[in-house]
Amino acid sequence: MVHRFLRQKFSSGGIVIxxxxxxxxxxxxxxxxxxxxxxxxxxxxxxxxxAGCVSKDASGGALQMILCxxxxxxxxxxxxxxxxxxxxxxxxxxxxxxxxxxxxGILPLIGSTARPVAFGELATELAAAFLGGIxxxxxxxxLSTFLPGYGDVLGFILLTPLATLPDLAGxxxxxxxxxxxxxxxxxxxxxxxxxxxxxxxxxPLGAPTGRWVLAVVLYLILALxxxxxxxxxxxxx
Amino acid sequence: xxSVEGVTKTYGRFGRSTRxxxxxxxxxxxxxxxxxxxxxxxxxxxxxSCLLGFLRPDAGRMTVAGREVDDLWVRARTGYMPERLGFxxxxxxxxxxAFHWRLSGGxxxxxxxxxxxxxxxxxxxxxxxxKKLRAYSRGMLQRIGVAQATLxxxxxxxxxxxxxxxxxxxxxxxxxxxxxxKRRGATIVLNSHQLAEIERVCDRIVFIDRGRLxxxxxxxxxxxxxxxxxxxxxxxxxxxxxxxxxxxxIAAEADADGSLRxxxxxxxxxxxxxxxxxLADVPVLEVRASADLEExxxxxxxx
Numbered sequence: 001m002v003h004r005f006l007r008q009k010f011s012s013g014g015i016v017i018x019x020x021x022x023x024x025x026x027x028x029x030x031x032x033x034x035x036x037x038x039x040x041x042x043x044x045x046x047x048x049x050x051a052g053c054v055s056k057d058a059s060g061g062a063l064q065m066i067l068c069x070x071x072x073x074x075x076x077x078x079x080x081x082x083x084x085x086x087x088x089x090x091x092x093x094x095x096x097x098x099x100x101x102x103x104x105g106i107l108p109l110i111g112s113t114a115r116p117v118a119f120g121e122l123a124t125e126l127a128a129a130f131l132g133g134i135x136x137x138x139x140x141x142x143l144s145t146f147l148p149g150y151g152d153v154l155g156f157i158l159l160t161p162l163a164t165l166p167d168l169a170g171x172x173x174x175x176x177x178x179x180x181x182x183x184x185x186x187x188x189x190x191x192x193x194x195x196x197x198x199x200x201x202x203x204p205l206g207a208p209t210g211r212w213v214l215a216v217v218l219y220l221i222l223a224l225x226x227x228x229x230x231x232x233x234x235x236x237x
Numbered sequence: 238x239x240s241v242e243g244v245t246k247t248y249g250r251f252g253r254s255t256r257x258x259x260x261x262x263x264x265x266x267x268x269x270x271x272x273x274x275x276x277x278x279x280x281x282x283x284x285x286s287c288l289l290g291f292l293r294p295d296a297g298r299m300t301v302a303g304r305e306v307d308d309l310w311v312r313a314r315t316g317y318m319p320e321r322l323g324f325x326x327x328x329x330x331x332x333x334x335a336f337h338w339r340l341s342g343g344x345x346x347x348x349x350x351x352x353x354x355x356x357x358x359x360x361x362x363x364x365x366x367x368k369k370l371r372a373y374s375r376g377m378l379q380r381i382g383v384a385q386a387t388l389x390x391x392x393x394x395x396x397x398x399x400x401x402x403x404x405x406x407x408x409x410x411x412x413x414x415x416x417x418x419k420r421r422g423a424t425i426v427l428n429s430h431q432l433a434e435i436e437r438v439c440d441r442i443v444f445i446d447r448g449r450l451x452x453x454x455x456x457x458x459x460x461x462x463x464x465x466x467x468x469x470x471x472x473x474x475x476x477x478x479x480x481x482x483x484x485x486x487i488a489a490e491a492d493a494d495g496s497l498r499x500x501x502x503x504x505x506x507x508x509x510x511x512x513x514x515x516l517a518d519v520p521v522l523e524v525r526a527s528a529d530l531e532e533x534x535x536x537x538x539x540x
Contacts, residue, residue: 004325004336007325007327007328008325008327010439011327012327044436060323060324061319061321061323061324062323062325064289064317064319064323065317065319065322065323065385066290067289067290067291067340068289068290068291068312068315068317068395069312069313069315069337069340069341070309070312070313070341070342072309072312080347107380107506141461199475208346231291231293232286232291232292233282233283233286233291233292236264
């Protein structure tokens with residue numbers, strides 16, 4: 001299933017071009033900052049990789065042909081999730097290698113003085129980006145189990161502004177309880193965790209890490225629950 | 238055996254619901270080939286979707302060999318072909334078949350052999366097998382779809398319009414695959430609008446109309462309820478033929494094209510009819526058995 005996911009994604013010219021562009025941008029930033037930045041392009045790459053991860057299979061009829069075989073729905077879903085993470089990991093490694101090549105081979109050639117690549121920093125950045133991707137991929141996977149087409153990515157982008165709505169409404173309506181509810185929702189459902197700092201040893205077992213782990217587990221369980229119950233029509237009577 | 242008991246399925250909600258299946262009850266015996274017939278929107282595909290576990294009935298129960306339809310044991314013994322093959326079009330035919338062979342739990346060491354054998358069965362040569370699916374014509378897609386469904390000789394075969402869009406040779410190949418599955422004892426549920434093909438391969442047919450099972454007809458065996466012998470003579474001789482048959486005590490209805498439908502269709506009756514026509518000097522152009530499914534289809538549900 002992981003292999004099929006990667007083949008599906010990387011056989012599309014549009015996706016390969018978009019990922020290559022992201023990798024070049026990330027690599028140039030890695031080269032420019034000596035490996036201290038560049039992971040923000042990873043988020044965009046993840047969105048490209050995860051877009052329609054389940055929904056496109058369901059609408060095209062491929063999912064039905066897989067589900068009539070002796071495959072558990074959970075195995076299929078896990079395959080898609082691991083596929084996204086494998087593709088994302090490969091992207092991060094590829095962009096980093098390209099960044100090192102830029103920093104060591106190309107920038108000196110054009111006479112630009114780049115900061116030397118700090119491999120420890122680069123590895124931390126990479127790991128932080130990958131760990132951040134684990135939560136994002138789980139969220140998109142959940143959305144893809146019930147939203148059609150690329151609604152999963154759209155939903156993911158809209159989640160953050162939507163999650164601030166109760167908070168905002170609480171402020172406007174001067175309802176502190178609504179603010180608290182909004183804050184709790186945001187902290188627990190969309191926990192923001194600075195993985196770079198955590199990996200550098202800042203409170204690795206603190207409450208934010210716990211909330212992040214719980215959110216990922218919750219998203220995966222919800223994705224499985226929704227997908228297991230979902231019906232898939234495949235044609236017209 | 239496939240068992241469907243009082244299955245109801247409704248689409249939509251909030252006052253705009255459509256009942257796609259309404260208390261459908263039927264059984265398909267082991268080794269039997271059942272044809273589903275009905276107008277568009279009758280509920281045939283919904284019934285197949287429920288049998289394959291893609292849709293959940295609102296009420297009723299379905300089992301395959303006494304197990305739930307989505308039991309992995311059942312799925313390991315199931316072949317399915319959708320009306321339109323919506324699979325990864327960037328795959329070659331060979332990789333498509335190999336993927337499904339592995340997915341069905343087939344021995345990886347036998348992948349190449351099985352893929353080639355399956356392709357040969359449906360008349361796809363090596364060159365076609367290595368083309369990408371997106372380069373396949375509709376007919377080729379149907380053929381590889383049948384090859385995919387019959388990989389590993391499944392015990393239960395669910396086919397949705399398997400010969401749709403294929404040329405006459407493709408229709409014959411699809412038919413041969415269904416008959417081959419029948420010969421090895423597979424239980425087959427076939428949804429098709431090609432009534433002539435249904436008649437050739439099915440043991441029994443059920444009519445579905447507006448979600449209800451309106452009629453069941455046995456086409457083969459002792460209990461055959463619809464099969465009638467048709468004797469075709471030159472159109473200008475139809476009346477003479479009918480009179481000759483009547484004189485021999487054989488009741489028949491004559492059509493304008495010279496076809497005479499015998500009221501009694503046992504082998505002895507047919508032999509008697511042919512003899513009577515020969516004695517009356519009426520040339521017999523064709524003798525065949527027909528279930529008149531088209532007529533039945535036109536009639537619609539019984540009043």
